Amino acid sequence: xDNPLNPEKRSFLPILIILAVGAFLLLFHxxxxxxxxxxxxxxxxxxxxxxxxxPRAYDGVNIISQEQGREYDQNFLWRWSPWLQIYVAxxxxxxxxxxxxxxxxxxxxxxxxxxxxxxxxxxxxxxDRAWALWSAALLTVxxxxxxxxxxxxxxxxxxxxxxxxxxxxxxxxxxxxxPALLLGLALGLLFYTNYLxxxxxxxxxxxxxxxxxxxxxxxxxxxTLIIGTGIIILPGLFLFHIQQQATMVNLEAIFAxxxxxxxxxxxxxxxxxxxxxxxxxxxxxxxxxxxxxxxxPDRFIFFLALVVIGNIxxxxxxxxxxxxxxxHLYPLCxxxxxxxxxxxxxxxxxxxxxxxxxxxGTNWLNVLPMYWLDxxxxxxxxxxxxxxxxxxxxxxxxxxxxxxxxDVNQNLIQYFNGHAQPAETILxxxxxxxxxxxTSCRVxxxxxxxxxxxxxxxxxxxxxxxxxxxxYDLNPSEVLIRQLLSPPTDYQPVVLGGEDEVFGNQPDPYFxxxxxxxxxxxxxxxxxxxxxxxxxx
Amino acid sequence: MLLAAGLLLIFVLGFLQLYPVQNFFFPSNYxxxxxxxxxxxxxxxxKGLASLQTQVDNLTRLRDxxxxxxxxxxxxxxxxxxxxxxxxxxxxxxxxxxxSGMLAAKKKRVYVSRKLNYIEMILKSMDQAVKxxxxxxxxxxxxxxxxxxxxxxxxxxxxxxWRTYNDRLVDLSKxxxxxxxxxxxxxxxxxxxTKKDESRL
Numbered sequence: 001x002d003n004p005l006n007p008e009k010r011s012f013l014p015i016l017i018i019l020a021v022g023a024f025l026l027l028f029h030x031x032x033x034x035x036x037x038x039x040x041x042x043x044x045x046x047x048x049x050x051x052x053x054x055p056r057a058y059d060g061v062n063i064i065s066q067e068q069g070r071e072y073d074q075n076f077l078w079r080w081s082p083w084l085q086i087y088v089a090x091x092x093x094x095x096x097x098x099x100x101x102x103x104x105x106x107x108x109x110x111x112x113x114x115x116x117x118x119x120x121x122x123x124x125x126x127x128d129r130a131w132a133l134w135s136a137a138l139l140t141v142x143x144x145x146x147x148x149x150x151x152x153x154x155x156x157x158x159x160x161x162x163x164x165x166x167x168x169x170x171x172x173x174x175x176x177x178x179p180a181l182l183l184g185l186a187l188g189l190l191f192y193t194n195y196l197x198x199x200x201x202x203x204x205x206x207x208x209x210x211x212x213x214x215x216x217x218x219x220x221x222x223x224t225l226i227i228g229t230g231i232i233i234l235p236g237l238f239l240f241h242i243q244q245q246a247t248m249v250n251l252e253a254i255f256a257x258x259x260x261x262x263x264x265x266x267x268x269x270x271x272x273x274x275x276x277x278x279x280x281x282x283x284x285x286x287x288x289x290x291x292x293x294x295x296x297p298d299r300f301i302f303f304l305a306l307v308v309i310g311n312i313x314x315x316x317x318x319x320x321x322x323x324x325x326x327x328h329l330y331p332l333c334x335x336x337x338x339x340x341x342x343x344x345x346x347x348x349x350x351x352x353x354x355x356x357x358x359x360x361g362t363n364w365l366n367v368l369p370m371y372w373l374d375x376x377x378x379x380x381x382x383x384x385x386x387x388x389x390x391x392x393x394x395x396x397x398x399x400x401x402x403x404x405x406x407d408v409n410q411n412l413i414q415y416f417n418g419h420a421q422p423a424e425t426i427l428x429x430x431x432x433x434x435x436x437x438x439t440s441c442r443v444x445x446x447x448x449x450x451x452x453x454x455x456x457x458x459x460x461x462x463x464x465x466x467x468x469x470x471x472y473d474l475n476p477s478e479v480l481i482r483q484l485l486s487p488p489t490d491y492q493p494v495v496l497g498g499e500d501e502v503f504g505n506q507p508d509p510y511f512x513x514x515x516x517x518x519x520x521x522x523x524x525x526x527x528x529x530x531x532x533x534x535x536x537x
Numbered sequence: 538m539l540l541a542a543g544l545l546l547i548f549v550l551g552f553l554q555l556y557p558v559q560n561f562f563f564p565s566n567y568x569x570x571x572x573x574x575x576x577x578x579x580x581x582x583x584k585g586l587a588s589l590q591t592q593v594d595n596l597t598r599l600r601d602x603x604x605x606x607x608x609x610x611x612x613x614x615x616x617x618x619x620x621x622x623x624x625x626x627x628x629x630x631x632x633x634x635x636x637s638g639m640l641a642a643k644k645k646r647v648y649v650s651r652k653l654n655y656i657e658m659i660l661k662s663m664d665q666a667v668k669x670x671x672x673x674x675x676x677x678x679x680x681x682x683x684x685x686x687x688x689x690x691x692x693x694x695x696x697x698x699w700r701t702y703n704d705r706l707v708d709l710s711k712x713x714x715x716x717x718x719x720x721x722x723x724x725x726x727x728x729x730x731t732k733k734d735e736s737r738l
Contacts, residue, residue: 354544364551381655384556472643521658
């Protein structure tokens with residue numbers, strides 16, 4: 001029998017415990033809430049992959065679109081966002097059936113792999129187990145990262161591929177074929193995950209590497225790698241409507257996006273005081289000493305920081321400045337924070353312990369300094385139990401998992417599955433895609449654009465939060481619902497339990513409710529056609 | 538020691554600002570924070586409305602310019618083009634400024650409208666919360682704490698401001714809709730075509 005205190009086994013114990021905790025946090029009650037609109041887009045397309053072999057936006061009944069039909073070609077082939085996430089979800093549906101759990105499972109597992117890879121990257125390159133463990137532990141308890149990794153979307157896939165590319169870069173890719181292939185493949189697949197991530201991450205990482213690791217970048221090998229990655233992404237350049245989306249690049253929004261991303265970064269990724277400490281330290285190193293030693297952790301942390309900053313700067317011209325585009329930076333920030341904790345611990349044990357408690361158990365270091373400096377972005381519709389207020393994020397997260405509440409999508413799905421006939425039509429102002437996935441009705445409206453109705457729909461779902469299109473006009477579904485309800489002679493209102501939330505299970509901290517909303521701002525009301533005005537079958 | 542002191546300060550203040558702790562020691566603090574946020578939003582709305590007003594004025598001026606026949610100097614030699622000939626289908630500068638101005642105005646309208654929408658719901662909810670904490674006699678009653686009464690009065694004051702903002706938005710939206718309607722009308726098209734023809738002289 002093996003000795004349980006065998007030092008070799010014991011050395012694996014902490015990371016095994018962290019991974020076990022991570023597995024619980026990522027996989028427990030993975031289907032506690034239904035897909036929200038964006039997840040349902042991926043899930044709906046994955047469902048169609050099982051039927052047609054390719055992601056088609058139309059399945060003969062419903063159309064998947066959130067951009068007024070601009071996402072697909074004349075054959076309804078999806079040409080808007082890359083396909084990798086869709087095929088990952090399709091594979092999961094093939095194995096696990098068309099369920100919420102199956103759809104989210106592969107992405108949650110990839111999130112777990114991220115945690116392990118953070119540990120592996122640090123321990124293998126720097127041999128510092130404490131730093132490696134703190135980094136892995138910080139990523140494990142990072143609630144925004146957990147929320148994003150539990151989505152049927154590309155977020156954890158993007159994070160893993162970005163991390164893998166850094167891992168491969170730190171291996172001997174200059175001489176060995178394996179790491180070079182891994183590096184090229186990770187970057188190529190990152191393009192097929194989300195090309196915005198690819199462009200921002202690759203650009204920033206390349207510049208940071210040239211600046212800090214130039215001696216480790218032989219010209220021939222680097223050029224081969226660039227050409228190889230280019231060959232991988234070439235078909236995608238033609239397949240997806242990148243040109244069409246490039247027209248949405250808004251130079252006027254650069255400053256606003258920079259402010260948004262910086263705010264989000266300090267509020268949800270790396271606290272401002274830690275960033276200031278790192279800045280002060282690097283200034284000291286750069287101006288008072290001879291610079292960073294080639295293989296020092298300091299140089300690597302500076303490299304990661306440059307990747308993060310460059311990534312944010314390259315993202316700013318994109319039309320929407322949202323936290324979702326920074327999710328792949330969470331593992332890098334966890335490594336930076338783990339290193340800071342270790343430094344603090346070695347400098348002053350009590351401070352190190354306190355810093356660890358603050359970073360792992362609270363969001364106070366993120367929120368309070370920003371609040372004092374009047375830099376905190378706290379939308380008016382946010383409540384006390386959200387991450388824009390001082391909280392214990394893990395406690396909120398566990399409360400959500402252990403006693404989930406029925407969100408807006410859940411309430412609608414439950415109602416229509418119980419009351420609507422399969423052939424009936426639902427016209428909805430927003431949230432059409434979850435209804436398409438979970439019910440057997442024909443669902444129109446949302447952000448699809450013009451709805452072609454041969455007869456008035458049996459059900460109307462107006463939503464409290466009005467949606468406008470990219471031209472700042474009311475969405476056609478919104479207009480149509482208002483027309484049909486003025487006056488609502490043919491329809492009768494049905495008040496459903498629960499709140500008419502903006503999104504449902506949206507992971508963005510500005511919209512994610514861990515607990516049912518504290519204040520009822522607007523109840524969910526739908527309209528059903530009166531039986532007298534329904535056509536007799 | 539400085540590091541430890543700073544972290545301890547964050548720890549203590551963070552703990553005191555946890556909602557259950559704050560609600561226990563300072564029950565009206567959360568409402569005050571909310572009101573502060575609402576006031577901040579009101580300032581943004583006011584700025585947004587002012588900027589929308591400017592944008593609508595600019596569009597109106599552009600429309601008036603388009604309606605007037607373009608003055609052509611009598612001594613101008615019509616055989617020579619005054620400026621390079623625009624490409625077929627190219628839009629005149631007037632049209633371009635009209636379209637960008639219209640888009641910017643609509644964007645601002647959506648921005649203000651969203652904020653007003655949120656504030657309306659939040660004020661309603663806060664008002665109800667305060668009213669339930671006070672008696673039906675009103676804010677002056679003895680059952681109503683001084684703090685709640687003060688918050689209630691502030692809510693009323695912001696609600697009045699909200700109505701003013703909303704009226705201004707409705708008025709500007711109407712003007713914007715008229716301008717949009719004008720752009721779609723045949724008269725505008727004729728005027729725009731005349732302009733194009735003139736620019737091709």
